[in-house]
Amino acid sequence: MNAGETQRRPWIVGVSGASGTPYAAAVLRALLEAGESVDLVVSRASRLTLLDETQISFRDAHWQDDLREWLSRGADGKPGTFETDVDGVRHWSAGDLAAGPSSGSYPSKGMLIVPASTACVAGVALGLSKDLLQRAAGVTLKERRPLVVAVRETPLNGQTLRHLVTLDDAGASVVPASPAFYAGATHIQDLVDFVAGRVLDAAGVEHGLYRRWKGELGGGDATRTT
Template sequence: MEPPHNDTSKPDPGRRRPWVVGISGASGTPYAASVLRGLLAAGEAVDLIVSRASRLTLMDETGIAFRDAHWRTDLREWLALGADGKPETYPVTDERLADVRYWPAGDLAAGPSSGSYPVKGMLIVPASTACVAGVALGLSKDLLQRVASVTLKERRRLVVTVRETPLNGPTLKHLVALDEAGAVVLPASPAFYAGATHIQDLVDFVAGRVLDAAEVPHGLYRRWEGELRGGSKGEAPEAS
């Protein structure tokens, strides 16, 4: 017997499946900006959650006030900043931002709060120790933590880019719990073998490793190929 024409039992290959990017209150907003630029450059759809605490960090690190009513304008200004704070380093077009959706952190009825909402996974960049604890304990006190819990229960990819030092015992236990639950614990630890000559290189290395964990193609850093290169040489990278 043939299925009815309105059968929805098979996945729709044309359906939007974004990466959820959660930004917590830890220092490191340039990491988040680089990850977002990398996802958009790869043609990935993005659902964005900016925690209340992260707005204070963003203001402190960039001078940008992220506002719910003007989030697209504020996001464009933020993504255009270089890691050194230079404006318009990475101009962002409306076309590039067309497939970004923003969900307020207090909206617990948002789409990604349900496991039935189709997403590829979630990247928390940066992740504060408070965020790590909330996700590890399943508190779901805001949308960011709720989506992380949903990501774990649905067995989707969760990358937690913790940005804190030193780490105390409770946080280390929380990170172990996240690892055991299936998350990728990815500390914001820049490497220097890629020939860093500028602060943006160090930021992009961490962002590139986040995208590696999500299996999203990018060209944010020079990969190790088994050959010594004699240190960092050359000029600071130009904006692309």
């Protein structure tokens, strides 16, 4: 590593195979807009979900082009909705268990798993480390760094609930992908941004993705903060 690289402290963003790739896109855009560096791990299962939800193939050899196309789309799937500079992103293949985030000595601010499937939740809770996403999450926990798990599934059975309690006991923040309506949502993107904003709240990253509650009823039509 050169001197510049040793100062880089990214947020690791893991994308698992649950439905909800627009949530991941919103979190990634907000992190980059906040000037944060990002290490991205896209699981094999999530690539199938991304293809199904957006018709985008995420390829290791062309990940920058594919990521740029993905982040350009709004939650309604329309391309060209956003323009995002992806120069602050480093991509690691999910099968690369020798990647930087697999080690506790690799500097990071923490990790966000969005969306998190029940299989991913189980793997992290049980310490399976079957791929880089799970391994990086386990490293984040053992190093006592922030881990935010945006679980996206319904209904939740008892086994998954026990796994979530295990993660909570280990210090993770469990953030269900559950949009609220008090922020005055008028578009599907508003609902997506609310969930993404709550993920970032749990990580302590500043953003302006949704209108915050101020203790006043009837404020749902107020102008959203930016």
